[in-house]
Amino acid sequence: MSTFKAPKGTYDLTPPDSAKYLAVREALSAPLKNSGYGYIETPGFEDVALFSRGVGESTDIVSKEMYTLTTKGGSELALRPEGTASVLRAALEANLHKLGNLPVKLWYSGSYYRYERPQKGRYRHFSQVGAEAIGAEDPALDAELIILADQAYRTLGLQNFRILLNSLGDKECRPIYRDALQEFLRELDLDDDTRRRIDLNPLRVLDDKRPEVQKQLVGAPVLRDYLCDACKAYHEEVRDLLTAAGVVYEDDEKLVRGLDYYTRTTFEFVHDGLGSQSAVGGGGRYDGLSEMIGGPALPSVGWALGVDRTVLALEAEGIELELPSSTSVFAVPLGEEARRVLFAKVTELRRVGVAADFAFGGRGLKGAMKSANRSGARFTVVAGERDLAEGVVQLKDMESGEQQAVALDALVAEVRQKLA
Structure with a gap:
């Protein structure tokens, strides 16, 4: 701290x-x-x-x-x-x-x-x-x-x-009303600070929220009448x-x-x-x-x-605002090659207006998936060496839990279509 x-x-x-x-x-x-x-x-x-x-x-x-x-x-x-x-x-x-x-x-x-x-x-x-x-x-x-x-x-x-x-x-x-109000206020039992206000701006005395002042203001001249x-x-x-x-x-x-x-x-x-x-x-x-x-x-x-x-x-009033999630896609790389490839995909997604984030710090799968959950992302993209060798990534829908292999080249288009 x-x-x-x-x-x-x-x-x-x-x-x-x-x-x-x-x-x-x-x-x-x-x-x-x-x-x-x-x-x-x-x-x-x-x-x-x-x-x-x-x-x-x-x-x-x-x-x-x-x-x-x-x-x-x-x-x-x-x-x-x-x-x-x-x-x-x-x-x-x-x-x-x-x-x-x-x-x-x-x-x-x-x-x-x-x-x-x-x-x-x-x-x-x-x-x-x-x-x-x-x-x-x-x-x-x-x-x-x-x-x-x-x-x-x-x-x-x-x-x-x-x-x-x-x-x-x-x-x-207002000056006519001000004179009438000053005359009324000068007769009241007020502290020195409040008395000073009577000369400077008597309307401010009406704005005094203290109960002992409000009690004395009953019967004060009302602006509406002037x-x-x-x-x-x-x-x-x-x-x-x-x-x-x-x-x-x-x-x-x-x-x-x-x-x-x-x-x-x-x-x-x-x-x-x-x-x-x-x-x-x-x-x-x-x-x-x-x-x-x-x-x-x-x-x-x-x-x-x-x-x-x-x-x-x-x-x-107990009103909860519906706030849009700040992240739509969270990328989880497994291994150095996947880090480089998925980081490039995250940058590409952001450039076309998709809110995307990345598992920084080289954490394992379990820790990275916890971060994905906390991010509120709708989709998680996971890729390891075997996936990349096959030219695919795993796209997981965080709402339904469904997971599918998507061609790496088609990932950005696929995500945009699903979010639309």
């Missing part, structure tokens, strides 16, 4: 479990690839100011959870705690919004880092699949993203998740489009999400089988973020879905 261990709050993904994570990543991104979203990849670290400006100074993410570092040149960097600010920065830097085709639709997949108290479903290093639609203010775009996430979860077989939906208003109506006509109409259209698409959602007037950049539509996917860390994904509209980080006005909407949390949700 190594003297080193994975850092606290992190985990290693190793086979065979890692195959499940890859399948989840694939399922979450598949509807996006099918809907005009192009892949984007950004660095694992960015300028600290990108997150403090975009995500917000008052958020826990920026004030308590960011991993920051100072480079030898004196630059202040942070490991990315979320994806949206990085993706928008990259899109602006590459001038994607100037190519004349708005919205710019992007999807991404990667690791994110937050210094949090580790618990089940909450890690300091975690994996997400995300999507952003940049540069268009259109309720159909908000609805599209929610529908695609719903579709992704359903293709995995998940059923016990709920979609929570709210509107956070815009720069016209929405301007434009925001009301926008939100109604999002709701109508979801209903028409057969997507079930719940209106949640307290849903605010933990990032400062959200405006109008905000949503969360929660799974009741996950205990306190019930959110499996979420997102919303962020119409002012581009200006916050020095770009032009680019109204945008997006989401991020947690790969780790989705795997936990599958486990909570």
Whole structure:
């Protein structure tokens, strides 16, 4: 065993479990690839100011959870705690919004880092699949993203998740609500940290999950009562489009999400089988973020879905994903000549797209057949000196147990035909 261990709050993904994570990543991104979203990849670290400006100074993410570092040149960097600010920065830097085709639709997949108290479903290093639609203010775009996430979860077989939906208003109506909320909150018995939030971003106080805070929030002013006509109409259209698409959602007037950049539509996917860390994904509209980080006005909407949390949700529902075997053919050579010949055949099979593996390390027949079994291969190819002298190999069907001699020259064609 190594003297080193994975850092606290992190985990290693190793086979065979890692195959499940890859399948989840694939399922979450598949509807996006099918809907005009192009892949984007950004660095694992960015300028600290990108997150403090975009995500917000008052958020826990920026004030308590960011991993920051100072480079030898004196630059202040942070490991990315979320994806949206990085993706928008990259899109602006590459001038994607100037190519004349708005919205710019992007999807991404990667690791994110937050210094949090580790618990089940909450890690300091975690994996997400995300999507952003940049540069268009259109309720159909908000609805599209929610529908695609719903579709992704359903293709995995998940059923016990709920979609929570709210509107956070815009720069016209939210300030009026903010004043009313601040007035209400200042009368409450809150700790100093929470009091500071009242001035910075009072909506964050609504997001405080502590029971002693939630108890005092009964009777707090509700954003829905302060929405301007434009925001009301926008939100109604999002709701109508979801209903028409057969997507079930719940209106949640307290849903605010933990990032400062959200405006109008905000949503969360929660799974009741996950205990306190019930959110499996979420997102919303962020119409002012581009200006916050020095770009032009680019109204945008997006989401991020947690790969780790989705795997936990599958486990909570007892769903076993059907994962294709990583090996179709396993070759077992008996003797030096057979090693050389079968290794060449394995290479040939791989070149025509057949997943093939080989008994490395010169083990005997018994040990090699154990490896063949563990590989999950559908066929095993065995050959010794006598077989090769006759120009054949033994092809064994691992499901039926049937074995037949196949001409060496015809092996690749025979295997391809049987697998088809």
